[in-house]
Amino acid sequence: MKFAVVGFTCIDVYKNLGIQYPTGNGIDLLFNLMEQVEEIEPSVVTAVGDDKNGKQLLEECRIRQVDTSHVQVVPGGKTAVIEMLLNGKDRVHHSVDRGVMPDYRPTKEDMDFICSQDYIHTDLSWNVVDLLPEIKKSGTKIYFDFSKRYQHPDVPKILSSIHYGIFSFEEETEEVRELLKMGCERGAEVLLATFGEKGSLAYDGRNFYRQKCLASENLVNTVGAGDSYGSGFMAGIIRGEDIQACMERGAGKRLRLSAFLSHIIGKEDNNYGYRYACSPGPVRADL
Secondary structure (H helix, E strand, C coil): CEEEEECCCEEEEECCCCEEEEECHHHHHHHHHHHHCCCCEEEEEEEEECCHHHHHHHHHHHHCCCEEEEEEEECCCCCCEEEEEEECCEEEEEEEECCCHHHCCCCHHHHHHHCCCCEEEEECCCCCHHHHHHHHHCCCEEEEEEECCCCCCCHHHHHCCCCEEEEECCCCCHHHHHHHHHHHHHCCCEEEEECHHHCEEEECCCCEEEECCCCCCCCCCCCCHHHHHHHHHHHHHHCCCCHHHHHHHHHHHHCCCCCHHHHHHCCCCCCCCCCHHHCCCCCECCC
């Protein structure tokens, strides 16, 4: 089963802690998915600079046996970097340097590779929305992460060109339900909306499905929870499970957000709730 992450990747940097690691919605989802579906043939299609950050991202993908043959390495380019800060027990974005990503465009060889996959993950962080119809026509199944950008002008066009999509909202409303209905009317197979601790909603063109949040007393920061949920949901889809089972799998995976800092700073019991996907391989500490 071939699964490719296409588009935005970056390095998250915690200068105050002296650590950094590769991430991005797709990378997070892929690393999580690989732990659930052993037969996955993983790959990443993106761009990095030829700097130390790009080398780290490539190295850690290769350690996990992720195919990086379609990662464009831009000479003299800068790998995308997001500087993070800790605010108490919460994690916040401090600054974003998109590096080579704004100019990223897959080559013909990249597109041939993408269209040979069984599934891909992508999002609004790369500027190739116009290529989605070609990818869908090839038979490749597309999972699209809209995050909170449901008002983006390209949303209706995207919904016509994907199979699965996920949105993030504060709560379920009629507006949310109508959006999911509209998306399936345009051609999507299943659309999801997550509501944090309030659970999630799915629609398949016929029925709505609801899943309660599986609460955790120790979870404080839910950054990355959507990627974990998505990985569980897609693992269920790949395994041929029904929608309700896929949602339950996603909710369960959401709880397994790794206590990332416990690995880094030696705290066995912290409440940071970092992304399970990003519990390392190697983590740089030479900033």
